[in-house]
């Protein structure tokens with residue numbers, strides 16, 4: 001056997017042994033511990049418990065949508081909608097997708113919503129739909145969006161992470177020299193930003209953008225509809241990676257775009273119809289539809305656990321800082337209280353700059369309950385290095401790890417951190 005495979009199976013044994021001493025709640029979330037090599041890295045076993053034989057039944061989505069006669073078909077083809085809900089052709093916007101979009105649009109008090117196969121595709125669809133020549137983006141924007149903007153050759157004008165209204169205004173003024181038409185320039189907000197969680201003056205940015213008559217788009221993934229409703233604050237279009245907190249268990253890869261104005265949601269729906277990029281499995285939509293109801297309870301638990309883990313990290317001699325706007329010591333705490341009120345499971349830990357990277361990595365590799373994995377918002381606790389590419393804001397000195405506190409018992413997570421810290 002390949003050495004890496006053997007090593008992985010030894011680690012899985014260690015994880016199982018650790019889990020055997022955890023609380024029933026933590027065990028229910030993690031069991032069975034699969035070796036990533038055996039399940040291609042996918043954590044949710046197909047078929048849950050005794051329901052396994054039935055877990056795959058349900059609507060699979062159909063390409064063909066049936067019509068009783070030609071006339072109903074013709075009407076549907078013209079507007080892209082079947083008379084029973086859903087599209088006239090079964091690829092984008094199935095009836096299940098319609099249901100979940102209606103629910104989320106109502107929660108956000110938006111005019112309408114569309115669903116895409118991922119959070120990234122929801123952002124990409126939105127930007128393609130409005131096709132601006134340039135976008136004003138925060139320096140701490142979710143990284144993959146930069147790759148998308150580069151491929152589309154959309155110019156990026158960065159404003160600082162956690163920008164004040166004045167800092168945003170000067171970036172905007174610079175952009176306006178080249179992009180004077182409304183449709184040429186789009187204002188993009190993500191708050192708190194990815195990896196380092198700075199919060200800009202959201203209200204200030206919105207006021208300046210409205211004054212300049214520019215369209216505003218906000219990535220609200222961190223907050224979800226529970227912590228912040230951007231449309232109520234004057235944002236035009238909201239994007240949410242529902243892969244994260246709304247779905248909550250890592251099994252609802254999807255992204256939702258919610259618009260305040262009917263003409264905006266029409267432009268986005270037309271974009272999806274033109275590209276065929278809106279196909280999301282009805283099973284995913286159905287899961288998402290139910291999970292939305294428990295988002296707040298889960299978020300509160302994630303936040304409570306994160307708070308306890310942050311307390312622990314702040315006491316460790318190898319830590320210089322914890323990045324989280326929930327902390328009173330954070331320069332963004334006032335804005336945090338004003339806009340969001342409560343936290344979620346995310347925070348980043350800054351390690352002492354003189355600590356060798358190998359030692360930080362040894363700590364990560366010794367963890368039993370925290371998996372190394374991208375994404376966040378699910379039941380499992382996760383950890384990943386932050387390799388942010390900032391252009392107009394600096395990163396803290398020292399290695400930075402982003403943690404996501406899952407739904408496990410926090411005592412088990414603390415025990416895991418304590419045993420792994422022994423490696424430092």
Ligand SMILES: *Cc1c(COP(=O)(O)O)cnc(C)c1O
Nearest residue numbers: 118119120142219221241243254
């Ligand atoms: C994860 C994430 C996305 C992308 O969502 P995917 O479903 O993973 O494509 C977009 N924005 C933010 C802020 C995210 O954290």
